[in-house]
Every structure is written in C-alpha cells, then in structure tokens.
Amino acid sequence: xxxxxxxxxxxxxxxxxxxxxxxxxxxxxxxxxxxxxxxxxxxxxxxxxxxxxxxxxxxxxxxxxxxxxxxxxxxxxxxxxxxxxxxxxxxxxxxxxxxxxxxxxxxxxxxxxxxxxxxxxxxxxxxxxxxxxxxxxxxxxxxxxxxxxxxxxxxxxxxxxxxxxxxxxxxxxxxxxxxxxxxxxxxxxxxxxxxxxxxxxxxxxxxxxxxxxxxxxxxxxxxxxxxxxxxxxxxxxxxxxxxxxxxxxxxxxxxxxxxxxxxxxxxxxxxxxxxxxxxxxxxxxxxxxxxxxxxxxxxxxxxxxxxxxxxxxxxxxxxxxxxxxxxxxxxxxxxxxxxxxxxxxxxxxxxxxxxxxxxxxxxxxxxxxxxxxxxxxxxxxxxxxxxxxxxxxxxxxxxxxxxxxxxxxxxxxxxxxxxxxxxxxxxxxxxxxxxxxxxxxxxxxxxxxxxxxxxxxxxxxxxxxxxxxxxxxxxxxxxxxxxxxxxxxxxxxxxxxxxxxxxxxxxxxxxxxxxxxxxxxxxxxxxxxxxxxxxxxxxxxxxxxxxxxxxxxxxxxxxxxxxxxxxxxxxxxxxxxxxxxxxxxxxxxxxxxxxxxxxxxxxxxxxxxxxxxxxxx
Numbered sequence: 001x002x003x004x005x006x007x008x009x010x011x012x013x014x015x016x017x018x019x020x021x022x023x024x025x026x027x028x029x030x031x032x033x034x035x036x037x038x039x040x041x042x043x044x045x046x047x048x049x050x051x052x053x054x055x056x057x058x059x060x061x062x063x064x065x066x067x068x069x070x071x072x073x074x075x076x077x078x079x080x081x082x083x084x085x086x087x088x089x090x091x092x093x094x095x096x097x098x099x100x101x102x103x104x105x106x107x108x109x110x111x112x113x114x115x116x117x118x119x120x121x122x123x124x125x126x127x128x129x130x131x132x133x134x135x136x137x138x139x140x141x142x143x144x145x146x147x148x149x150x151x152x153x154x155x156x157x158x159x160x161x162x163x164x165x166x167x168x169x170x171x172x173x174x175x176x177x178x179x180x181x182x183x184x185x186x187x188x189x190x191x192x193x194x195x196x197x198x199x200x201x202x203x204x205x206x207x208x209x210x211x212x213x214x215x216x217x218x219x220x221x222x223x224x225x226x227x228x229x230x231x232x233x234x235x236x237x238x239x240x241x242x243x244x245x246x247x248x249x250x251x252x253x254x255x256x257x258x259x260x261x262x263x264x265x266x267x268x269x270x271x272x273x274x275x276x277x278x279x280x281x282x283x284x285x286x287x288x289x290x291x292x293x294x295x296x297x298x299x300x301x302x303x304x305x306x307x308x309x310x311x312x313x314x315x316x317x318x319x320x321x322x323x324x325x326x327x328x329x330x331x332x333x334x335x336x337x338x339x340x341x342x343x344x345x346x347x348x349x350x351x352x353x354x355x356x357x358x359x360x361x362x363x364x365x366x367x368x369x370x371x372x373x374x375x376x377x378x379x380x381x382x383x384x385x386x387x388x389x390x391x392x393x394x395x396x397x398x399x400x401x402x403x404x405x406x407x408x409x410x411x412x413x414x415x416x417x418x419x420x421x422x423x424x425x426x427x428x429x430x431x432x433x434x435x436x437x438x439x440x441x442x443x444x445x446x447x448x449x450x451x452x453x454x455x456x457x458x459x460x461x462x463x464x465x466x467x468x469x470x471x472x473x474x475x476x477x478x479x480x481x482x483x484x485x486x487x488x489x490x491x492x493x494x495x496x497x498x499x500x501x502x503x504x505x506x507x508x509x510x511x512x513x514x515x516x517x518x519x520x521x522x523x524x525x526x527x528x529x530x531x532x533x534x535x536x537x538x539x540x541x542x543x544x545x546x547x548x549x550x551x552x553x554x555x556x557x558x559x560x561x562x563x564x565x566x567x568x569x570x571x572x573x574x575x576x577x578x579x580x581x582x583x584x585x586x587x588x589x590x591x592x593x594x595x596x597x598x599x600x601x602x603x604x605x606x607x608x609x610x611x612x613x614x615x616x617x
Contacts, residue, residue, distance in 0.1 A: 053177040054105050055160070060087040060174065067103050071163075071503075074099035083118040083142040083174035091171050093164030098504060099171070100163035102129070106183025107151050107158045109263075113180035115160055116146040121171030122164070129159035129502055132528025133458055142174065149528055153227055154254065154264040156183050166496070166504070191216040191255035196266040197223075200237070204245040204274035210237040214255035214262055224252045224264060226532075245274030247482045250523070250534045269523075271537050276440040278485055279357055283613040284310035284588055285606065286445070286488060286542060287595040288363060291315055292332050297550070297596040299337035302349035305595060306603070308610040311359045311445065311486070312595070313399045317389055318369035325371070325378030325430075327364055327385040350393055359443050362389050363399035371406045373426035382430045387437065397443030397485070398434060400427075400476075407452060407472040413462035414529045419475040421462070428479040435483045445486045447544060447591065448473040450494040454519050458498050460527035471526060474533055481536060488542040488591035491516055492554030500524060500580045507554035513564035514577050517543050521568075522581030538584035544591035547605040551597040558608035561590070569616050589613055 056067035060077045068075065074092045082088040091099030107113065117126050119139060126145040127133025134147045151158065160178055164171040192215035200208030209223060213236055223231040223238050230251075231238040243249065248271045252264040289300060291314040305312060317329040332340050341349070350360050364386065365371055373379050386398060410421040419425055435442055456471020477487060491513050496504040499515035500522060506512060523535035545561055546552035556564075567574040571583040590609055592598065598605045 053179055054182040055103055055176055055178045058176045059085050060089050061085050063087055065101070068101050069103070070101040071099065072097045075101045078172070081120060081142070081172055085174070088172050088174035089162070091162065091164050091173070093166060093168050093171065095167045098163040098166055100161055100502070102159050102161035104157055104159040105178065106156055108181050108183055109151055109155050110153050111180060112148060112150045113158075113178060114146065114148050115178050116144060117162060117173050117176040118142045118144050119162070119171060119173045122168040124171045124173070125163050127161055127458075129161060130525040142172075150530060152530060156263050161502070187259055189217065189257065189259040191218045191257055191262040193263045194221060194253040194255050194265045197251055197253050197268045199268060199270045202270055202273060204272055205243050206239050206241040207243065207249060207270040207272060208237065208239045209251060209253075209268070211253050211265060212236070217257050218255045219257040220255075222254050222256060222261070224254060225249055243272050244482060245272055246276070247272050248534060248537055269535060278359070278441055278443055280359065280485070280588070281310055282586065283616050284486075284542070285610050285613060286311040286313070286486065286589060286591040287598065288313045288315045288593050290332070290594060290596045292330050294332060294336050295596065297594070297600040299332055299339055300596050300599050301339065301341045302346050303341070303352065305353070306606060307356055307358070308606050309358065309595060310589075311361060311443070312353065313361050313363040313445070315363045315594070316366035316369050316401065317362050317364045317386065318366070319371050322370045323372050323374050323378055325373050325381035325385070327371070327382060327389065329362060329389045347393055350395070354396065359396040360393070361397045361399045361443060361445065362386065362395055363401050363447070365401040365403060365406060367403055370404050371402055372423050373430065374422050376426065379426035379430045383433050386434060390438070397438070397445070399445045399447060400431070401447040403449060405469065407476070408469045409460070409462035409472050411462060411464050411468070414460065415531055416471070416475040416478055416526055416529070416533060417531060424472065424475050428476055431476075431480055432483070443485045444480065444483055445488065446473070446477065446484065447488055447490055449490045450497050450516060453477070453489050454497050454516050456526050456533070457519065457524045458527055460529055463527055463529060474526060477536075478533065484536070484540055486542050486588050487520060487536060487540055488544045489516060489520065490544045490593075492544065492546050492552045494554060501577065508556055510556070510560040510563035510567070510573075511575055511577065513543050513545070513556065513561065514567050514574060517541060517564070517568055518577075518579050518581050521584055535581055538586040539588055541584065542588045542591050544593065547592045547594060547598040548601045550600070551593050558604070561609065562612050565612070565616065585617055
C-alpha cells in the first residue's frame, strides 16, 4: 500500500540489477586432439568436452527460422551481424512485443543441461520456459550468455527461448546450444502416460482419485504428491487418506512395470472439506482504512464506513524499530485528522461493524512499516504486541502487508517448502502462534506486491544472482496456506510480469489481473529451484486495485476490473488468455487501497463493484 502517490517501476530489469551471470570463457567446442602412438601404430581421439547440442538450426544456417517459433512475426534471419557462419537471428522487439523466439526439444528426466547463446543488443534474455533465465543489459558486440538447469522427474521436453525488451529495438542471437542427452524414444516396454486424474469423493481427511489406463503392459500405478508416492494400486483408482481438514493437495499418476516408470500424468488439485466458515460473503469487498494518518484523502470515521465493505483493514501497525518486532498502532492525531473520533467511539463503531457481519483487522507494515523478525526475540515481541492490539479493540484478525525490505531470502535458501532465512522462519512461526491462540475463525489475510509472489516464477531470491527479495512471500503463503483466509496480491505499483503463458503482462487492464490471479490459482514452478508452488483454493484468492489514480500506480477502470472478474469466475471475456487454473466460481473478491480514497472520489469503486460482486454466481 502507499501513503503518497508514487510510481514504482519494479520491472524485471531492476529485479536483476545484480544479476551478472555472464559466462567468462568460450566453451571448448571439441577436443579434436589426435595422439599418434608410434610404438603401437595406433591413433586415439579424445572424448568430446560436452554432450551434443540437441537444438535444431541452432546457428540459423538454414537461412530460415526452421525449428524456431517467434512471437508476432518479429523474428527473421539475417546475414549480418553474425557470430559465426553466415546467418543469425534478428528479433525486432517493439513497444508491444518483446520478440520472443523459442524451440521445444525432448529431454531426459532428472538430467543436467547447459544452455548458451551468443547475443547482441540491449536487454537480451536467454531462458528455459518455467525455469531459470539470464540476460545482458547492453552488448554492443556478441556476448555469450549461459545457464544450467536440471529437468524434473518425469519431464520429457523443455522449451528454450530468447527475447528482447519492449521498445529496446532489435537484438541478434547466434550459435544457440543446449548441451545434454536428447530425450529420444522411451525404453521398449515402458508404459505410456496415464490420463489426467479426476476427483471422486472428498471428505475432511481423504481425496478419492480415478484415471484412465496407460497404454502398454502395466503392473500398477503410483499416486504422487510432488515427488513423493502417497499411494500404490493395481487398479485405476485410489483414495489418499490421513489428510488435514480444509487442506489442498495436487496429485499426478505414473504407471510402472518391470521396465520402469512412465511419465507422470497432468496434475489435479483437490481440497478436503471441513473448512471453517469465517462469516465472509462468497464474494467480498475488502478495503484499507487510513486509521493512523490522513494521506491527503482525509480521515473517515469508522462509523461512517458504508456497510458494503466486508473486510476493513486498519492501517497500519508499525514497529518501534525495523528489527524490534514490537508493533504499535497509533490512531491518527487530531492535528492531522481534525474529525477523528474518540477511542471509545472508534471501539464502539468496530463492534457495530462486527454486529453487521463485517470483519475488522489490524494491518501490519505498509510502505513505511518495515518489519524484519531477525531473531526469536523479535518473533516473540511480534506475537505479544500484535496480540495486544487485537485484544484492545476486539479485532477479528490480522493482515500482513510487508513491503520494501521486510522479507528477503538468504543465498542458498531455494526451497520455499522449508525456508531457512530467519526473517521468513520467524514470521511463519509468529503467524502460526497467533492463529492457534485465536482459533479457527481468526481471519488471516496477506497483501504482497507481485514482486514478492508472481515474479518468483522467473526469479527467486535465494537462488542468487539477483534481488534477494523476489518471490520471498511464497514460503510464508505456503506455510500458512491452510490457515490463510484471503491472499489479495497488489496488482499495482508493479512492473511487467511474466505470466504462465510466457508473455509479459502490464498493470492497468483486465489482462494483468487475469494473468496474475491465474498464477495464484494454478500454481507455478519457482524459478530455477526445481520446486513448484501449488495453487491456492479459489475462496482464498482476491486481487487488489487502487480506487483511483491518486491512490496508486496501476489504477484499472471499473469495466476492465469487471472483465477480469468475468473471466476468472465464469471463463468469459478472457481476451485470448487461457486460464491454466480453470474458472473460479468461489473467487473471494476484490481488495482496494483505499476506503479513504474511495470516499474522496465519491465512492466510485464501491458503487461500481459491490453490486457486481453480489451478482456473480
């Protein structure tokens, strides 16, 4: 959230400002060393220094784009400038197209590969779809980019890509190499891939699955959650039991016989029943109230907030120092907010809202409230002080709005499922403690920026080579996923972000909200870590937009917001985007910064969207 109007340009260019993964030496293409053994009259040859390049037309010497697909007709083959041979790729990046050229090849599962290319131009990227990438900001002469990655278990293909940057002009690429074993055909007698599983009966503690048979000789099937086999059967169905109530799980199926195991099926996600009813409407309107400052929009008394707002986040609780963990909530002083109500009237108005079924939360952090729980002492102070605020006003829960440098990942902390960075570990422990203290009806929400969530698809802080904050909310969201009421990512104050369609999406229109929200619902591979972040339940997901241009960078007109909701909820008006996570009839709703700014602009946001949300199925 912002206290003043600001233009934040957190583009992927800035994400990688320390990302200098340029190769320092040219690969030895072969060791063509012949050694004459005069005594024996024999000639021996050294083994090649690396595996064969498995890309086709890697140097574009065919004089065409054969083997490559370029977006929007932006790719062409030129005879100058080239790195070697007589041809090279030219990608004409424009203001609306980054000239992405890609090739898909077969690979072997659980195998290491090296990808490299010689590139020339401003802001040229080389990467692996759904995995790692590298780039150069400016190469006036051909410069070599290189990266390594390891395929996942069951992975049989990979797409590599090159692209430039919007408006940066034409880039060149040549001698693209993907070194490693080709996938080829599976071993004779290996079973085929089973069909995508379907959900059967779901209870508080179990999920039933069924699937279509794999081709070939099959001994049995294994049900996987991630890389762990959780059930084995000789039939075409299984029930996974012993699960927690109201917990989400993603499963794939593999067939096996004496030859080996097949590729895994596409995944299916199911959620056990038994979720606690927090009293929220199916589609909620969520807003932030400037409770401790005026911010140019004026102060709104709690009693004057219309009943349309279902969750009211009191902004903000802030620490006494960045690392103290001691959170204080100070109401707006009369000198800044002349119409501020008394403490007694404020508390009474909260009770009246709660009697109407509304939820009032304390929001911690904001733009200025940096919170770093670097020690267990800070963790414990956070629990005590936040609990004291909740108890003082009888609040319904807590909103985590950590921005700036509150969260980050130490180098080497690459598994979001088991983080090791103290500021992450201590925050998770603190939130779990507060949830346990206040019980199942405790409302827990989070409002991260895209920088800390969706950008983790391409850049993850702990993996090194870039900004160590990218994706740093992911371990917190994952650890609290079964306690989390609503995640409403701030779809504003954001640079362009790569979606699951491998296209850049820019804030301010329906497309951005569709693509960013779909990532949270579908889940996504986390950069080059080899781990996949599972999607959340639809009822846990909302998205955030500024109420007006004065409230934040990335304001979206009401018609565009409602187009995004129609796509996400009904699958309509998606503008050519394909939902990877499917439609979400239970999508929780909309969040905005802020209630105060909406009042300042005559309640345009509320009047536009509250009736629309109520009319959704």
